[in-house]
Amino acid sequence: MNADERRFAVLRAIVADYVSTHEPVGSKALVDRHNLGVSSATVRNDMAALEEDGLIAQPHTSAGRIPTDKGYRQFVDRISQVKPLSxxxxxxxxxxxxxxxxxxxxxxxxxxxxxxxxxxxxxxxxPTLTRSTVRHLEVVQLTPARLMLVLITDSGRVDQRVVDLGDVLGETDVARLREMLGNALNGRKLSEASAAVAELPETGPDDLRMSLTQVATVLIETLVEHPEExxxxxxxxxxxxxxxxxxxxxxxxxxxxxxxxxxxxxxxxxxxxxxxxxxxxxxxxxxxxxxxxxxxxxxxxxxxxxxxxxxxxxxxxxxxxxxxxxxxxxxxxxxxxxx
CATH class of the missing domain: 3.30.450.40 (GAF domain)
Structure with missing residues (x-):
């Protein structure tokens, strides 16, 4: 073990002892508790070198040393073995x-x-909305003039909204609406999905324009909310x-x-x-x-x-x-x- 590795072993031992005892660590305790394979005098020299490098410090009331922020950083950067969960x-x-x-x-x-x-x-x-994708939009007809929209994203978020259509729709029209909305939304990032939905009233068939406008208004509010806050x-x-x-x-x-x-x-x-x-x-x-x-x-x-x-x-x-x-x-x- 070269001098650098030995000093790191001393730093690692100081970090371990200080974390578990919350007491500044002295050279005698290190030699007694850790199998460092060197004399107390060598450990004291190593501690002096670590202190000079700003990796450990002496709280004024104690003979022992504690790690500094810089010491913890070196310890973290050299953790080769992260303790796995049992x-x-x-x-x-x-x-x-x-x-x-x-x-x-x-x-x-x-x-x-x-x-x-x-x-x-x-x-x-x-989950940040900007990174979420629409997994599925379900359209459920509650009454002839009322729909429930259930929006499911890939981040597991589920939003339910009720839309009053201001118009009466038959089953066939609801199926057309469901297909158009699915094509505009499914598999798209939420930011793209809101843009696609906003265009539907303009590009959709005239007989569904009023219903599409109502649905698009409600959906856009859902898509541009900010739960990432x-x-x-x-x-x-x-x-x-x-x-x-x-x-x-x-x-x-x-x-x-x-x-x-x-x-x-x-x-x-x-x-x-x-x-x-x-x-x-x-x-x-x-x-x-x-x-x-x-x-x-x-x-x-x-x-x-x-x-x-x-x-x-x-x-x-x-x-x-x-x-x-x-x-x-x-x-x-x-x-x-x-x-």
Whole structure:
């Protein structure tokens, strides 16, 4: 083992001990607890070198050392083995999420799960409409002059709208209407679908123009809504357990979480499905989150539908947190895309 590898082994041991004990770590404890294969004097020299590089620091009240943001970053960048969830955990995650009845339920459950698995605050963004595709539009005739439209997207979102036609339609006309709307919508991205629907009153047959206008008006409202401004938050109480990790600034972190725009920006940056992003302390753009770490990932197979992740202290179990965020995102993606 060369000097660099040995120093990283010492850094990794300091991170592990500090995360589990919340106590600054001394060289004697490292030698006693970790099989580093070198003398106390070598460990002290390595710690001095790590401190000089700004990877660990000495809190003024203690003889031990704690990792800095830069130290955590080097540790995270060199995690070769992300701790996988156990088989039992994976089965529990899967069965808990598969019990969900609709999109809202899937997202609420995933937030609860992530908060429990990581003991941090969990956030999930609703699927962004701009990336959703219309899977199917069902047209149900309630009365001769009233229809119910059921719009289903590939992200599992289901919208129901009732339309008063101002005109009486027979079964044949409803079938024609259903076919025209299906051709305009099915398989299209929502932004393209709203443009196609807007043209229908102009391009459709004269005898259905009035009905098409009514239906198009209602559908366009549905298609251009903005649920991407919505997110689900869970486990905020977990932060209070780590109160000591946020010296004088826990309130700031809680306020940042309430400020949805800040969190939405973090989640929107999770563009790649399956690629976990970790922002540590000072790396966070939002000033109020500079004492926290944020672990995020996109969910949805292929093109991500939205982002999810956790916010917690910089003193967190990074391998375990990355693994939990990755696993929950994968299952949520599979459930929503029906794979």
């Amino acid at each position: 088989g039992a955990e994976r089965r529990a995650v899967q069965s808990f999420l598969e019990g969900a009845v609709d999109l809202d339920d899937v997202l609420r459950r995933s937030v609860r799960l992530l908060a429990q698995l990581t003991r941090q605050v969990a956030v999930v963004q609703y 919505r997110m689900v938050l869970g486990g905020t109480a977990n932060l209070t357990r780590s109160h000591g990790d946020f010296p004088g600034s826990l309130r700031q972190v809680l306020e940042a979480l309430e400020e949805q725009v800040v969190v939405m920006r973090l989640l929107a940056a999770s563009q790649d499905s399956g690629l976990v992003t970790v922002r540590i302390g000072e790396e966070n753009e939002a000033e109020d989150l500079r004492t926290a770490s944020v672990v995020t990932v996109g969910y949805g197979s292929g093109t991500p539908l939205g982002g999810m992740g956790v916010v917690g202290p910089t003193r967190m179990d990074y391998p375990g947190t990355i693994s939990a965020v990755h696993a929950v995102a994968r299952y949520v993606g599979e459930i929503l895309t029906g794979r």
